[in-house]
Amino acid sequence: MWVDGKGDRPVVLSPGFQSRKRMFTVFFNYSGLLVVYILPQETIMTTTYYVQNVLSQVKSAINEQRPKVSTSRTLLLHDNAGPYKARATTQSLRELEFKSCPTYSPDLAPCDFWLIQILKDRLAGRKFDRIQDLAKAVNSELRTIPEEDFQGVFRKRQIRLKRCIESHGEYFEGL
Structure with missing residues (x-):
């Protein structure tokens, strides 16, 4: 949180506080869900962790789905988080023969404009101990999304890319 000299300082939680939030990393393609990776409790998503644990699962899932096709045509869309932009990650992506999009606008990320809302809607009001x-x-709900919906979101992303270019990167609504 950024605060100027005039604003209130953020509340710092006491040591030992345990957040009930968990990080899910979801990978999907035109055909559907590939990998849902749940960051273990008390683990931080660092560059090393991402490269050693997550990317290898993604590569395996793609190879299983398309055993005769190289991953060299596979494009990963990451957000702006440090572990995804780090030099070690980009190097590992090259070694694993992935392509990676440059940092993105939330208007263009299917997880932001589509998938997160689906999960929020479907899991709203449910409590998990x-x-x-x-x-x-989460896995169950993601697996019920029809293949046509995954295909549609990629078509919609193409429209969003065009709108982003036309608006010179400015925010837009209405898709």
Whole structure:
């Protein structure tokens, strides 16, 4: 949180506070869901962790789905988080033969303009006592999304890319 000299300082939680939030990293393609990776409790998504644990699962899932096709045509769309922009990550992406988009606008990221809202809508009001129950519900809901919806979101992304270019990168609404 950025504060100027005039604003209130943010509240700092006491040591030992445990957030109930968990990070899910979701990878999908035109055909549907590839990998849902749940960051283990008390783990931080660092560059090293991402490269060693997450990317290898993605590569395996793609190779399983398309055993005779190289990943060299696979484009990963990352957000602006440090671990995804780090030099070690970009080097690993090259070694694994992935392509990576440059940092993105939320208007162009399918997770931001489509997937997160689906999960919010479908899981609204449900409470989960264990992370395993939440993970099972998230996986279950993601797997019920029809292939046509995944294809549609990629078509819609193309429209969004065009609108972003036409608006010279300025914010736009209405898709």
